[in-house]
Amino acid sequence: MIQTLIKEILRKDAPVCVGLDPMLSYVPQAIVAKHLEEEGPGLQAAAAAIEEYNYAIIDAVCDLVPAVKPQIAMYEQFGLPGLAAFAKTCAYAREKGLVVIGDIKRGDIGSTSEAYALGHLGGVKVGEDVYEPFAEDFITVNPYLGSDGILPFIKVAKEKKKGMFVLVKTSNPSSGEFQDLVVDGKPLYEHVAQKVRAWGEEHMGEDYSYVGAVVGATYPEMAARIRKILPKNFILVPGYGAQGGTGKDLAPFFNEDGLGAVVNSSRGIICAYKQEAYSSYGEEHFAEAAREAAKAMIKDIAAGRAGGRNGR
Amino acid sequence: MIQTLIKEILRKDAPVCVGLDPMLSYVPQAIVAKHLEEEGPGLQAAAAAIEEYNYAIIDAVCDLVPAVKPQIAMYEQFGLPGLAAFAKTCAYAREKGLVVIGDIKRGDIGSTSEAYALGHLGGVKVGEDVYEPFAEDFITVNPYLGSDGILPFIKVAKEKKKGMFVLVKTSNPSSGEFQDLVVDGKPLYEHVAQKVRAWGEEHMGEDYSYVGAVVGATYPEMAARIRKILPKNFILVPGYGAQGGTGKDLAPFFNEDGLGAVVNSSRGIICAYKQEAYSSYGEEHFAEAAREAAKAMIKDIAAGRAGGRNGR
Numbered sequence: 001m002i003q004t005l006i007k008e009i010l011r012k013d014a015p016v017c018v019g020l021d022p023m024l025s026y027v028p029q030a031i032v033a034k035h036l037e038e039e040g041p042g043l044q045a046a047a048a049a050i051e052e053y054n055y056a057i058i059d060a061v062c063d064l065v066p067a068v069k070p071q072i073a074m075y076e077q078f079g080l081p082g083l084a085a086f087a088k089t090c091a092y093a094r095e096k097g098l099v100v101i102g103d104i105k106r107g108d109i110g111s112t113s114e115a116y117a118l119g120h121l122g123g124v125k126v127g128e129d130v131y132e133p134f135a136e137d138f139i140t141v142n143p144y145l146g147s148d149g150i151l152p153f154i155k156v157a158k159e160k161k162k163g164m165f166v167l168v169k170t171s172n173p174s175s176g177e178f179q180d181l182v183v184d185g186k187p188l189y190e191h192v193a194q195k196v197r198a199w200g201e202e203h204m205g206e207d208y209s210y211v212g213a214v215v216g217a218t219y220p221e222m223a224a225r226i227r228k229i230l231p232k233n234f235i236l237v238p239g240y241g242a243q244g245g246t247g248k249d250l251a252p253f254f255n256e257d258g259l260g261a262v263v264n265s266s267r268g269i270i271c272a273y274k275q276e277a278y279s280s281y282g283e284e285h286f287a288e289a290a291r292e293a294a295k296a297m298i299k300d301i302a303a304g305r306a307g308g309r310n311g312r
Numbered sequence: 313m314i315q316t317l318i319k320e321i322l323r324k325d326a327p328v329c330v331g332l333d334p335m336l337s338y339v340p341q342a343i344v345a346k347h348l349e350e351e352g353p354g355l356q357a358a359a360a361a362i363e364e365y366n367y368a369i370i371d372a373v374c375d376l377v378p379a380v381k382p383q384i385a386m387y388e389q390f391g392l393p394g395l396a397a398f399a400k401t402c403a404y405a406r407e408k409g410l411v412v413i414g415d416i417k418r419g420d421i422g423s424t425s426e427a428y429a430l431g432h433l434g435g436v437k438v439g440e441d442v443y444e445p446f447a448e449d450f451i452t453v454n455p456y457l458g459s460d461g462i463l464p465f466i467k468v469a470k471e472k473k474k475g476m477f478v479l480v481k482t483s484n485p486s487s488g489e490f491q492d493l494v495v496d497g498k499p500l501y502e503h504v505a506q507k508v509r510a511w512g513e514e515h516m517g518e519d520y521s522y523v524g525a526v527v528g529a530t531y532p533e534m535a536a537r538i539r540k541i542l543p544k545n546f547i548l549v550p551g552y553g554a555q556g557g558t559g560k561d562l563a564p565f566f567n568e569d570g571l572g573a574v575v576n577s578s579r580g581i582i583c584a585y586k587q588e589a590y591s592s593y594g595e596e597h598f599a600e601a602a603r604e605a606a607k608a609m610i611k612d613i614a615a616g617r618a619g620g621r622n623g624r
Contacts (some may be wrong), residue, residue: 023423024438036439043445046438073424077431078438079399079445080392087391105420107454111335112385119389121462126336126358126390132390133355142419144456145482146489169455172421177458181503183493188500191493293327 001162002205002234005099006259008066010062014298015305017101017236017267018061018290020054020089021071026119026271027053046122047081050074054089055232057270060287061294067099069236069264087134101134101236101262103186105167107142107149117156121164138163140214140236143192150199154211158203163210166196168226171216171239183299189222193229200233208260209233213311215253217263224252227260236262240298241268248254254305263301313449313474313548314517317411318571320378324352326610327571327617329548329580330373330602332366332401333383339365359393362386365598366401369582370408372599373606379411379549381576399446412448413548417479419454419461429468433476438458452526452548455504462511470515473529475522478508479554482539483528483551501534505541512545520572521545527565529557529575535566539572546573547573551581551610559616561620566617575613581605 009015024032024046032049039045058068062156070093075086107118115124120139123130141153143166153164169179169189179189193213199211212234215223223235235253239245240263253261271288272278272293281289321327335356336344343363351357356435371378384407387398418428427436435442453465453476465476481491481501491501505525512521524546527535535547539573548566551557552575564571584590584605585598593601 006447021424023427033438041439041441043436043438043443046436071420071424073418073420073427073431076444077427077436079431079436079443080396082431082445083395084392105418105454108383108385108417111384112333115385115389119385119391119394124355124358124391126355127344127353128354131355131391133394135388140453142417142456144454144479144490145484146486146491148484148486170421172457172460174458174460177507178456178500178504179458180393181495181500183495183500188493188495190492192490195489248506268383278344 001097002210003067005262006050006208008099009259009262012064012066014065015262016065016294016298016301017067017069017262018057018065018269018294019069019071019089019264020057020270021074021266022050022053022270023074024049028282028286033108043078043081045161047085051085051088053094057290058093058098058285062096062098064291064298066292067101067262068093069101069103071103071266078170090120090136091135099138101138102134102136103140105140105142107145109145109148113149114152114156117153121153121162122156122160135243138165138261140165140167140207142167143195152202154199157210163212164215165191165212166199168192168196168213169215169222171218175216184290190229193226196233197230207232213238214238217249220249227255231255235264237261247300250301250304256303267296269297275280314520314522317378317574318520320411323375324378326377328377328606328610328613329379329381329574330369330377330574330581330606331381331383331576332369332582333386333578334362334365334582335386336361339597342595347438352555354621355390355393358390359397363397363400367404368599369407369602370410371582372603374408374410376603376606376610379413379574381415383415383578397609402446403447411450413447413450414446415452417452417454419457419615421457421460422464425461425464426468429465433465433474434468434472438512443498450477452477452479455507455621465509466515469498469522475524477524477526477548478504480504480508480525481531481534483530487528498578502537502541505538508545509542519544524548529561532561539564539567543567548606549575553574553577559612562613562616570617581609
């Protein structure tokens, strides 16, 4: 799956991922109202509204970008109907040729991590048959529990040629509270990055590993150091756009080959119609606004990468 | 809810929690076979078998213990039917007067953590109404993202008088890879414990905070230091029994008042019928075996606490 991700990044010339993190307040009111009418009040109406919204955005961007990243929390909050919408969104995106990165940030130990891995990347056996409940291509995982928490994911991922991104340096303001604490002269996130490198060697593709790292767009200087620790691992980069990262900040996330990173934008794309720059589209044309925002992001990142290469 | 937990611990004289982590291989074969027959092959059969198994165990232990801790991964691996079984298990346990600790180990940032918090502790608004999809009393959360990842949970928990346990020192062998790294002369887990103390002050009950810590039974010396940092926070203690912790190891987890900890056993109780000590019960009487194992655990922990107090 890392080969597919690389191939699609090159083909579409866009190391970009669209975050499908639909707050219900992002979904145009008319769509929510229609589903409250059709399904009656309840979680089912919320889930149906989110599905319609997601499908339209997927249709609008699937020829432009290689990947989408649904954030499971935004679905889980709506209970079972919400999680059904998550599974359907993953399936619809795959049908449209997109790589699906499930932003699930799971992490536990032993058979518990393995259960998450089977549910999200592998398959679970019941009686004689195997079922694949969520079936993402990549997931995000939390490293706090150490190797016991990560290796079960790698075991399942290897069987399926799927992958994962381990949280290294997250994009949020307080990420430094623990991640930046200095151990033996180096911040904790560098220790985590070194483990990601070792874990990644367990599950290599051709040039890159199936095990990558999450590093926020908001911390480009740190990304430069992490990039050096992880020459053969992809970096999933949240925090572009709404959280403050811009294209010119992103050069340090990429390798000399122009690869090695996939930059995510959620609100900046899926909610573009609410921004001044795209307000002329109106709520009704939210998907076209998302498409224009995705194009602008791809251009911004290409400019940033070019600037980075020239500056070296 | 921390007051309810304390009240029930005192009333039942048992600082004990039963982990409802049903691997399908734990469920007696006859129950699995019956549901494969009734529901037909599929995830629904697995979920129904797990429900029947859980309900019988809850019935068997609900007068002995104050709390249960369902591990969501074991349900999530069976997709939507599995997650429905998780929600039903939580609801059934609450009906039986048990405090429900959802072992979900979620952790994200800002509105994303808030979405998890609403789905698991609070309620989510759709149209004019509010729904409570999972409705646990406590959850477990991961601290790696810092305060941005924890405060949204506390915000929702305060509104609902619910609580959480933050991972501090986990029970697994590799937990030290990051958690024991030394920062300014102190291991990382102590830095995390200090944050838990600060977070806990944001949401206090009478004597104890609604915000507690997870510290593995397998690390009693570390628990003694964490206990000092967190005099007013409950410690949720996994790793008793199957993972190696025993009653005499547990004294350091408790305060002088005999409170401050709740010890979890999963496999050791729910799968007691597979142990030699309880094999006479047979698969058919798995719930009675679980009841006897719970009694034995309560006795073992009481002896350990008494030993600890006398030794001081």
